Amino acid sequence: MIGFQIVNILIILIFIGLFILFIKHAGQYIQTRVRLSWLLGAYLAVLIISFLLLNIIPQEEILARDRVGEEELEIAARAERDFYSALEEGWLDQLEGVYKLGSWDFELEEEEEWLLIRNGDETHLPFTVIIDREGDPGRIQAHYYVTRTIFRQVDVTPELEPPHVSFEGNRLIVEESEWQEFEVASFQREFVVRQFSPGKPGVQEQVQPGERVTSVEGARIHSTTGDVSVFGEQALYLKVPEDIQVGHSGFPGQVRFMEDLPR
Amino acid sequence: MTVSSTKNSLLETVKKQYMFKLRLYINLFISLIVVQVIAILFSSGGVGSHGTSTGNINFFEKTFSSDIIIVFSLMWAFFAAVLLTTRDYRDMDFVFIGNRVSSNISNMVFLATASLVAGFTAVLGGVLPRVILYYSLGPHHILSDNYFLSLGDLSLAVLATFLYLILICALGYFCGMLVQLSKAFVVIIPALFFGTLITASAREEAHLVDYVFNFFVEESSLSLFLVKVIFTAAVLFGSSLLMSNRLEVRK
Structure with missing residues (x-):
């Protein structure tokens, strides 16, 4: 057990070492500051555009489909x-x-x-x-x-x-x-925000409609994460x-x- | 009058050093971008999944979040703060006429700015996979809970991430300063950290790291969390400042 933890720690330390080396030397191969600024600007632009795109996605396309009452x-x-x-x-x-x-x-x-x-x-x-x-x-x-x-x-x-x-x-x-395969994507709020949601961290996603629905005696209702x-x-x-x-x-x-x- | 002009002079110096550092340390932002892009790639496959089947249909759910991007950004913030305390970075301050106080304060303001940028980009980094999924998976396969991010949600997430980043920066700066004071801390700090984790997990009981962690993570009031972070960061930065002065005296 302890040996396993030591191996884990060694891996973490190697990872940290690489991380520090990377942070220290990143950017040195890009010669001019102008290029660095452009790179930074382009990254910010992509992120901001993605936020704008998210807000123009028709909400009804997604909302209409899910959440059976x-x-x-x-x-x-x-x-x-x-x-x-x-x-x-x-x-x-x-x-x-x-x-x-x-x-x-x-x-x-x-x-x-x-x-x-x-x-x-x-x-x-x-x-x-x-x-x-x-x-x-x-x-x-x-x-x-x-x-x-x-x-x-x-x-x-x-x-x-x-x-x-x-x-x-x-x-x-x-x-x-x-x-048939039916794949769905679900989303979690950032962990830094979940703690400020009403109730305990993570409870935001654990609203229990299932508990109310179990009034149907004998029915098999599967509720894993609250949905x-x-x-x-x-x-x-x-x-x-x-x-x-x-x-x-x-x-x-x-x-x-x-x-x-x-x- | 003299006190006022000294204050003005300190503010001016800090401002100049801060502006200078913003331009000079741009490579730190590049490393932030690379770290976040790697984290976005990791996140794009989902942070969790579970599946089940009934009849002849397989259900598969993938969960997405910005958590990995934020964790990577926190790690970046810690090491970026440590780097600012190293000799290479401290020597750059000699370009300007100033003192340890102005240098440290400008570093702290720089770290605050970097935290704001990192917080903003880390949260927005989680938006990119959402948009890509909409076009790749299709709207009918997306659960709407937490999918959309209003400006209010975005602001709250950026603020919370920023506060965590500031906290980690203050911790990194403090650890970096300890190491500058004595190289023995290069061994002592990780040994203390991992040693506490190992012994506590062997005894299967809560340990100091747990208590410190929970002090922040279990705070459900944003305003109280803000106070906790500001107070802790002020203590850590203040201690770093004192250690930095001692470092100067020793040299």
Whole structure:
């Protein structure tokens, strides 16, 4: 432990030595004072221009996007909590905050007696498949439902994509859509200013809307730095004819039949 | 009348020396620019990040701030203040007719000016990555909290940074003067500093450096912080002035 600290201190001392040498000799290779002044002036100009540019950036472009309000957060959290019961009990249309991202309709051959739902990927699919046998004869209807996904109070639901669903022979092939990256940049006030913000240093960013939203009992709300995230639920809802045999492959524990569910 | 003319003469000398130093020590500002540009480059990748995923979407958040730029500027301020106490820099004062007092006061005024410039550029240095991110990442991927900086925010940040810089300059000047008094302090000061850190961390308890640090960092009132900084800087600069006179007597 002490040895590790000594190595750290040596590194710091070397760094400090280089720093001093640098400060002492910086500028000596630039021969004239006029050039030095120009360099200083140019640096200041770039910084001032960047400040002016920051202030002409349309604020609504940034502000309009983020900060989902508390009420919407509650709706999203409630939808996430009640999603499966609503889907399985048939009252999904009454649940606020549920979106249909994709729908497919396939015709079945008359003589088809069985259907295989196959995971077209080798990976685990991040949603459940619910099968309802009360579908129209000769047709398979698929709907992909999601509840809102809110990351750091930014609604990213429009970024979500449905899976790829295709029908070949008597196989319904479900494949995951491409993995998506959602990157956000957040900003902190300078540490020299944070101490003057109301409350303790750093608390400025720890306003806890999540605590108020947790009034939605049982909802999974993720609050790390004070900003709330609600990760939505997703499900592929299939309506198949009553008389068809349904099998599945590649969905360990992810396929549920409506008739098997407790009502 | 004599006191007044002496005061005027001291002020005049300080003013001349200050103006002279502003031109002569411009290389210190160049080193500040380089230090800040390096810090801006370090900051442009973000000072922190965390990620999570749900479904088939990866969320990744990067946090940006000017903290690294300010810390680098504080380090620059400390060593720039130390440099001003070295013989090379003190010898430059002989170009002017003056004394240790005028030389020290002009150094302090110069350090105050340098702190103001460094504070201003350090805070604005944090604005540049914001603008670049707006155009590179796009507005839809920027969380608005603390993104925009009003003139009031800017002024507060510059003032706070300036105060920290003044404090560090005073400390650097004081340490530099101690070293000029006796070269033994080149070893004693770092040994004391790091020694306190090592022993305290080994015992896992708060130490002197912690107390001193918290005295300033945990102050939530700007006016009280201002008083603390002015008082501490005055004590440190005043002590440096006394040490400088002693240095002159010894020579």
